[in-house]
Amino acid sequence: MLIIMKIGATKQQILDVVQAIEGIGYQAKISKGAQRSVILVHGNIGYIDESYFKKFMGIRDIIHISKRLKLVYRENNGGADTIVDLGDNIVFGDRSAQIIAGPCSVESREMIMETADFLSSRGIKLLRGGAFKPRTSPYSFQGLGDKGLSYIHDAAKKYNMKIVTEAIDEYSLSQVMDVADVIQIGARNMQNYSLLKKCGAIKNPILLKRGFTASIDDLYASLEYILSEGNPNIIVCERGIRVFEGTKQRSIIDFLGVSDLREESHLPVIIDTSHATRERAKVPGLSRAALAFGCDGLMVEVHPDPDKALSDGPQSLSFNDFDLMLIELKKISGLFSKPLKFYKEQK
Amino acid sequence: MLIIMKIGATKQQILDVVQAIEGIGYQAKISKGAQRSVILVHGNIGYIDESYFKKFMGIRDIIHISKRLKLVYRENNGGADTIVDLGDNIVFGDRSAQIIAGPCSVESREMIMETADFLSSRGIKLLRGGAFKPRTSPYSFQGLGDKGLSYIHDAAKKYNMKIVTEAIDEYSLSQVMDVADVIQIGARNMQNYSLLKKCGAIKNPILLKRGFTASIDDLYASLEYILSEGNPNIIVCERGIRVFEGTKQRSIIDFLGVSDLREESHLPVIIDTSHATRERAKVPGLSRAALAFGCDGLMVEVHPDPDKALSDGPQSLSFNDFDLMLIELKKISGLFSKPLKFYKEQK
Amino acid sequence: MLIIMKIGATKQQILDVVQAIEGIGYQAKISKGAQRSVILVHGNIGYIDESYFKKFMGIRDIIHISKRLKLVYRENNGGADTIVDLGDNIVFGDRSAQIIAGPCSVESREMIMETADFLSSRGIKLLRGGAFKPRTSPYSFQGLGDKGLSYIHDAAKKYNMKIVTEAIDEYSLSQVMDVADVIQIGARNMQNYSLLKKCGAIKNPILLKRGFTASIDDLYASLEYILSEGNPNIIVCERGIRVFEGTKQRSIIDFLGVSDLREESHLPVIIDTSHATRERAKVPGLSRAALAFGCDGLMVEVHPDPDKALSDGPQSLSFNDFDLMLIELKKISGLFSKPLKFYKEQK
Amino acid sequence: MLIIMKIGATKQQILDVVQAIEGIGYQAKISKGAQRSVILVHGNIGYIDESYFKKFMGIRDIIHISKRLKLVYRENNGGADTIVDLGDNIVFGDRSAQIIAGPCSVESREMIMETADFLSSRGIKLLRGGAFKPRTSPYSFQGLGDKGLSYIHDAAKKYNMKIVTEAIDEYSLSQVMDVADVIQIGARNMQNYSLLKKCGAIKNPILLKRGFTASIDDLYASLEYILSEGNPNIIVCERGIRVFEGTKQRSIIDFLGVSDLREESHLPVIIDTSHATRERAKVPGLSRAALAFGCDGLMVEVHPDPDKALSDGPQSLSFNDFDLMLIELKKISGLFSKPLKFYKEQK
Structure with missing residues (x-):
């Protein structure tokens, strides 16, 4: 001091x-x-x-010269990167960038099967889909719960994909633990320290979204809660932060924050390009920017019929939108930062 | 539309x-x-x-002309105020303003007894003190848990006070329910909808703190989560919001937000003047301003020996500081807005 | 209404x-x-x-259904784009993206000559360099004034480049008018309406930087001040906005704001990728992101010896840094948005 | 370092x-x-x-241990307060708090006469009223210019008041200099360093409004621009800052910022309680809060017929509103911070 x-x-x-x-x-x-x-x-x-x-x-x-936290800083990790390995050669934090895709919520067995079929045919191995959803309005669709979990489980099994799905409380965490390859903790729960501690006490990799008004230091503290309980398998996700400009858009991707995180900490950092936009037409542009800037992966919302989606429809890509975006992303992939990882040959 | x-x-x-x-x-x-x-x-x-x-x-x-939410708006409450009645003539939302005081955390049986003794002698009937604390660093003191609850219970019983204490997850909620007259949900859990729903399903009055980066509309949605589960007994607490000015202070009290809340919604609104300051010398000034502006109550942190407090020491008032502040507040009380309510004659 | x-x-x-x-x-x-x-x-x-x-x-x-402003909206421009034509086939707002480069300030005749020599050899035609600088501290270097103008004039003439330089008040505007191909109005003067009106009454194209805390609607009002005085030749420049996260970085590029501007208004929009970073190592990443997202041009600070720069040294690229960045940008140029425009064959 | x-x-x-x-x-x-x-x-x-x-x-x-600025800090002023003395016993920064009142703009000779008549009868000696107005829309009323100046001059002379009026550029500064007792520089010009330097080179006291998105450090830099040119007579004015909460209100008064300014700097600080509200019904509440918090003065907008005001009507008080507010303010005045200064006996 x-x-x-x-x-x-x-x-x-x-x-x-x-x-x-x-x-x-x-x-x-x-x-x-x-x-x-x-x-x-x-x-x-x-x-x-x-x-x-x-x-x-x-x-x-x-x-202060000493910092309050320890495990989250790169200098306390011997300078090394943390690699989050999901098995089957699916890895976050190494030399390639992953794509996580799927609907905001699992809405039915059919729709998640259809989505998994489509995505796996495009070489995507990481299927997102919420069974438990923390929606801003109590009257909005809150997810199918356990039933939704069993649907995404079946879809991932059939199409040989990994599951990324959200836990919002102790009960859902206990259910999701048995099924999820990666457990997502959403932006609104980023400072739910009680839930974070429970995430630190299990083995599943955690995908922690930065709160839309959390500073990088707030995020470090939340990561430390998980790390200090013994779980080093964390993927950090930037999804845009709220600014004074309330009327125009939901949030702004903090690209420099992503590079701060990558330098000061040792965890893989991905970018969710759907939630910042609120408008599907802008997702490809932000995804191109994210990939060109450099990150360990992208997360995007894809839905078989976005206009009828029960949640996040406006920002969800249709299968066709997603294909068009992939064409663009492949052109840029690997040019100057981590290349996107696809798991089978593309047409 | x-x-x-x-x-x-x-x-x-x-x-x-x-x-x-x-x-x-x-x-x-x-x-x-x-x-x-x-x-x-x-x-x-x-x-x-x-x-x-x-x-x-x-x-x-x-x-949009129709709004997404219902119960939280005054116009959907027939224009009436909600009164939160804790019994023993202790009421939020009527014609007087309450003071909630006490330490950030219950640190020992002695300290909470000493604080309750002091506060009750000043006519304060609402004793705050956390047994479960969501601290930004996992290495900070996290509260005494169940033991802390039993200490504040004993103190409140002995000095005939009401207890305001925080729940941070399902477990602590289940413990706190049996003891607390008012259950506080902190700013970091304001969008922990799962916890809010559980608060809606019980009878205890809830004190919901506005998140330091939550818009008024975010807050309405959180309140609707509690209201829609059937619990109308909610006290809203403004504790300052984060602004672009990161280096100077923790947060800024949104006075106009308090009056928006009072007009558009029907719930009592109190102001926490300790958390915005980070510095005890500024608590009296903000408390005077809050009372002069008008609100349904104040919440302040008081500690027998703030320099040795295990949490929030810098912004906690000593007993002497609190006495000096009361002298000022009494001068202003009732002059043009709700008068402070004291429960016995003051010296 | x-x-x-x-x-x-x-x-x-x-x-x-x-x-x-x-x-x-x-x-x-x-x-x-x-x-x-x-x-x-x-x-x-x-x-x-x-x-x-x-x-x-x-x-x-x-x-409100009617809006307060008129000329700035695309729907009031018959839906068409405004093209800002500087002559010699140098155009903003058409099918290619321009690069504006050069030092923050003109520091000497030699350094601006050296920079112009370098940039023109790379096919860059737009030379930036301030003679009048609004610095946050009154004790920082404020520019060479009229002498600086004559140096950049000579450099641009010798290397056949166009000049982008800043006016900060009436006097500097009167001087800059005679020399500048594009007159820059900086972020701090974005709401200096008196200066904007004067910019509206002249013929030189104006490059208006969005204030780092201006909403898009504030920016529209400022643009309307110039447009309503009769000058339609405006290039808008996003340079990052200030967020609640004060400690980590200067500002965050508002990419969605850029696309809002492009859709709702009709003026070309470029992105300054130097000022948001405060750190030269991050300029190439943001420039790649900006180009991949799509815009009408980039503005970057380049200096022959950034460590000795009198202003903005930390974020200025050396000639070698700039060359390395160009290699990356050329790979991405034209892949899915406007290609960068270079004015002679590159090695 | x-x-x-x-x-x-x-x-x-x-x-x-x-x-x-x-x-x-x-x-x-x-x-x-x-x-x-x-x-x-x-x-x-x-x-x-x-x-x-x-x-x-x-x-x-x-x-950094040394700071970039000098004159603005209290420790560089020998710890002393700066007193701004306008003559006739009208002083900012000493033991009382001043009220500056009047219309946003001087709209006619009659209205400014009527306002001065009213205010002086209430013991107010500081008459505000803009002749040159920087309005967000170019189509809004921009003030009467030189004619407006002559009207407020006549009104102040007749009713023996001091004039507070705004300069927005070099021309208006040159005109205002001869008439104004205090020259106001508005929030949008807070970083118009060229104008600030000119204010530093004259003798008139300057009232500098904090920009609605300026950090305290930005403000210090702007003050240093004036101080370093030789004019120590500056009154600082907090008028609310913009927050992420864009939809609800214009801005939030930064009370803790006011006390930071008072402690770290040596200049008098007043609070403008009209501009933050956008709604006249909320001006008295904020004014009470400001006075209870403590400051060197208040600035409020008063208009003979607010519904017909050419600018800032919604937040302007009528004469009757102002009288009602004065009754409240007098009750609180001097109770625990600087008392309001009135210049004749009140009825």
């Missing part, structure tokens, strides 16, 4: 601070500059709570 | 929209203005999903 | 509003829905000020 | 940084902590540009 004294702080004020530091067992080094003194606190291993020092006169600023 | 066509929209484009409206069972009234046509949709009872219309050419804007 | 009455508004309240509408010369059409009445106001050509109606009881919302 | 090295930074990396520091003439002190090294830079008088160090490997963070 570094304590910056005010210009004109008295000797006594400096002495008081030094004694306080020593009083709690640390060492203080005073450094007199041209204009002011600064006091460097030594001997601490971790983060020191600054509130203890707030009462002293003559302090201008207190700056 | 009102569909505003573009200037220059063709007759055929207008016709297509009208046919689509009629195709889903509603009536369409075309109104030709000087510059453009608008189409008013009739015959619907509730909210119409606009995504169905997104594909039509020639539409400039779609404006 | 549409006036939405409250559920339960009385006949008299509706009548009062209707009489008020008729009293100012418009017609009122009442439409009774299942739950509430709405009143459509007819007969107005432009925007009606809603304040007149604020005093009436029983009104829930007032919704 | 403090350079924090990464955990695991090599000796060579630390040495490289030290050599770089010494290479530009400063001293480096290495301090090895339990986990990492930090390097303190000594010998500099002012702010060091960190960009020079960005290229070195092994650096985690660079923290």
Whole structure:
């Protein structure tokens, strides 16, 4: 910790601070500059709570050198990347970028089968689809629950895909655990620490979405909750953040945040290009931008008949929209960042 | 719903929209203005999903007249206020303003006893104190859990106070239910809809804090989750919202949001003046402002020895600070908005 | 204008509003829905000020159909694109994307000559460089003023380039007018309406940067100030907006805002990928994303020796950085959106 | 400056940084902590540009101890308050709080006379009224210009009041200079540094409004522009800042920002309670809150007939509204912060 004294702080004020530091067992080094003194606190291993020092006169600023968190930072991971391996050669965080696709919600056995059939024929191995949905209105469709889970399970089995599906509370987590290859925790639950701790105590990989108003530091704290309980298999997902511009669009993809996350932390980071747009016509453009910027994967909503979708219809791509987008993405894939990974030869 | 066509929209484009409206069972009234046509949709009872219309050419804007939610709006409550009555003449939403005070966390039996003794001697009847705490860092003190609950229970019983304490998940809710007069749901759980639904299914009054990045409409949706499950006893709490100004302070009290809530909804609204400040010296000023602006109550953090508090120390008032603030608040109380309610004669 | 009455508004309240509408010369059409009445106001050509109606009881919302502005909207431009033609086949808004490059400030005759030499050898025709700089600190380098203008003039002449340079007030505008092919108005002056009006009264094309906290609607108003004075030659520049996340980065590129601008307005829109980053290592990634998303051009800062730059050094690319970025951008150019325009064959 | 090295930074990396520091003439002190090294830079008088160090490997963070600005900070003013004295015992920044009132714009000789007559009868000595108005739409009323100035001049002379009126560019500044006791620079021009410099070169006191999306640090930079040109007579005005919540209200008063300004800087700070609301019914509540919080004055819009105002009608108080608000404000005035200053006995 570094304590910056005010210009004109008295000797006594400096002495008081030094004694306080020593009083709690640390060492203080005073450094007199041209204009002011600064006091460097030594001997601490971790983060020191600054509130203890707030009462002293003559302090201008207190700056922390140690950070409150540990496991989430790359420097505490020996500088290495974390690789999340789902088996069958499906891996996040290595040299390729994955595509996760599927409907917002599993609406029926037929629709998820149809979607899995379509996606697997395009070489996509990661099928998303919610059985438990946290919708903004209590009157909106909330998902089929356990029945939805069994449908996506059957679809993934038949088409040899991996399942990405959401848990929203303890009950759904207990159900989803047995079925999901990746458990999604949505943006609204990003600071539901109780749920995060439970995610840390299981083995399934977790896909944690950044809250649409969470700072990168908030996100680090949430990741630390999972990591500190023992689960290192986390995929981080940027899905856009809310800005002052409330009337125009839902949220804005924070590309620089993605690169901060990639540099400061060690976890794979994917980008959800559907939720930021609210409008399917804009999904391909954002997906191209995300891939050109560089990330460990994309997540997009695809639906057999988006106009009739029970949730997120406006931003869901039809099969045809998705095919057209894939043509574009393949052109850019691998040109200067991680190439998209497809699991069978494309037509 | 009102569909505003573009200037220059063709007759055929207008016709297509009208046919689509009629195709889903509603009536369409075309109104030709000087510059453009608008189409008013009739015959619907509730909210119409606009995504169905997104594909039509020639539409400039779609404006909803019906709202997605119901129970939360004052106009759907016959214009009346909701009164939350805790018994013993302790009431939120009527003609006086309550003070909820106490430590962030229950740290020991002694400290909560000492706090209750002090507060009750000042005529305060509402004792806050968390047994389950959702802290930003997993390494911060997380509360004493069930033991904490039993301590605050004993303190409230001895000093004849009401308990306001937080639930953060299903387990803590099941424990807190038996003890709490008011169950607090914190800002980070404001969109934990699963927890909100469970709060809607019980009888205890709920104190729902607005998320620090939640819009008023987000908050309405969360309130509707509780209301729609059958629990009308909700106290809303504004605690400051996050702004672009990240470096200076934690959050900014949205006073106009408080009056919007009071006008558009029917629930009592209190203001937490501790969390916005991060600094105890600023709590009295914000509390004076809140009381002068007008609200149904204040919530403040008070601790016997704030410098040693295990959580929220910097913004907690000492007993002496609290006394000094009360002197100020009493001068303003009742001058032009709801007077503070004290439950015994003050010295 | 549409006036939405409250559920339960009385006949008299509706009548009062209707009489008020008729009293100012418009017609009122009442439409009774299942739950509430709405009143459509007819007969107005432009925007009606809603304040007149604020005093009436029983009104829930007032919704404007006519907009306050005119010239800035595509629908008022017959749906057509505006093309900004600088001569010599250098055009914004048509089928290709331009690159504007150069230093933040003109620091000396040598450095701008060297930069122009380099850029023109890469087929870049648009040279940026500020002579008048609005810096956040009054103690930072403020530009060379008139001398800087003459240097960039000489450089552009020698290397046959077009000049993009900033005006910050009346004096600098009067100087810059004679030299600049495009006059830049910076983000901090986006709402300096007095300066905008003066830009509207001249012939030079204007490059207007969106303020880093301006909404799209604020930007439309600023554009209307220029358009309404008679200058249609405007290039809009998105340079990132400020978000609640103050500690991590300067600003976030609002890609969806760029597509809103392109659809709702008719002016060319370019993206400045240097200012959002504050860090040169991130400029190529954002530039790739911008080009993949689609826009009418890029603006980037390039400096012969960025570590010694007098302004914006951290985010300026060296010549070598720029070359490496160009290699990437050429791979993506024209794949699915407007191709970059280069003005001579590249090696 | 403090350079924090990464955990695991090599000796060579630390040495490289030290050599770089010494290479530009400063001293480096290495301090090895339990986990990492930090390097303190000594010998500099002012702010060091960190960009020079960005290229070195092994650096985690660079923290500035010296600040970029000088005159604006209280510690550089010997800790003292600046008092802005307008003569006739009208003073900002001392022990009382001033009220500035009047219409948004001077609309006619009669209306400004009538307003001055009314306000002076209530003991108000500071008359606001714009002759030059920066309106968001170019089609809105832009003020009467020079004629408006002469009207407010006559009104102030007749009723012995001081004039607060806005300058928006060089021309209006040159006109306003001769008439205004206080020259207002509006929120949209807060970063019009060219205009600020001109304000710094004159003698008139300046009222600088914080931009609605300006951080406190942005504001300090703008103030420094005025101070550094030699004009210390500045009144700062908080008028609300824009938040993510775009749909509900215009802006939110940043009370904690006001106290930060008061502590960190030395200038008087007033609060404009009209612009944040957009609705006159909410002005008294915010004004009470502002006065209860504590500030050096209030600025409110008052109009003889607000429904017919040419600008800002919805948020302007009528004379009767203003009288009712004064009754409330007098009750609170002086109770715990600066009392309002009235200049004659009130009925």
